[in-house]
Amino acid sequence: MANGAEDSNIEREIASLERALRDAVKQADTVSAALDDLEGHRNELAGRLAIARRAAQDYEVRLEERREALTRALEAEAQARLQESVEARDEAANRAAETVTQLIDSFNGLNTARDELAEVVTETEAKLGRRVDVGAEPERLESEWARLVDFVRKRAKLDLEDELIEAAVSDPVGFKITKLPEHLQVIARQRRRDRMRLQGGAEPD
Numbered sequence: 001m002a003n004g005a006e007d008s009n010i011e012r013e014i015a016s017l018e019r020a021l022r023d024a025v026k027q028a029d030t031v032s033a034a035l036d037d038l039e040g041h042r043n044e045l046a047g048r049l050a051i052a053r054r055a056a057q058d059y060e061v062r063l064e065e066r067r068e069a070l071t072r073a074l075e076a077e078a079q080a081r082l083q084e085s086v087e088a089r090d091e092a093a094n095r096a097a098e099t100v101t102q103l104i105d106s107f108n109g110l111n112t113a114r115d116e117l118a119e120v121v122t123e124t125e126a127k128l129g130r131r132v133d134v135g136a137e138p139e140r141l142e143s144e145w146a147r148l149v150d151f152v153r154k155r156a157k158l159d160l161e162d163e164l165i166e167a168a169v170s171d172p173v174g175f176k177i178t179k180l181p182e183h184l185q186v187i188a189r190q191r192r193r194d195r196m197r198l199q200g201g202a203e204p205d
Contacts, residue, residue, distance in 0.1 A: 103148075165191060 124132050165188045168176035177188045
């Protein structure tokens with residue numbers, strides 16, 4: 001009887017182990033299938049990731065190219081505007097120079113006309129035996145001449161002040177700035193600060 005009971009127990013144990021084995025195999029197959037699915041999905045995602053990265057790199061290259069193109073375009077536009085401004089300044093300067101030349105020639109012509117008129121007046125008075133009145137010169141000349149003199153005086157003053165400011169700013173210790181009139185000291189100190197800033201130096205107190 002003991003052997004029969006032992007055999008029965010062994011059979012039950014074998015049956016239990018067989019069920020456990022089947023369950024384990026089934027679970028292993030299920031996990032393996034899931035793993036295969038996961039691996040396939042991973043490979044798919046890896047491929048999509050590689051494509052996305054290549055696209056990002058392409059966009060990055062194109063973006064950099066367009067940024068460089070924009071920079072070049074802005075630089076070209078700035079250079080063009082600068083060149084236009086330089087040409088406009090030079091053209092205005094040439095017109096001013098021509099006007100000054102014409103002005104000098106005009107006054108030389110006026111002086112010649114005055115001398116000729118004086119000679120004619122003298123000859124006429126000698127023939128007539130009396131003084132003659134030729135009238136005054138046009139009033140507009142005097143008013144415009146006054147404007148011109150005032151302009152030249154102010155321009156000469158500005159040029160002189162700028163020379164004084166520049167000499168003071170160029171002084172290594174800045175002592176000459178204190179010798180300037182107060183309104184010029186303000187300009188000189190600001191110019192000195194701007195120059196020091198451009199040169200990368202410390203701003204003076």
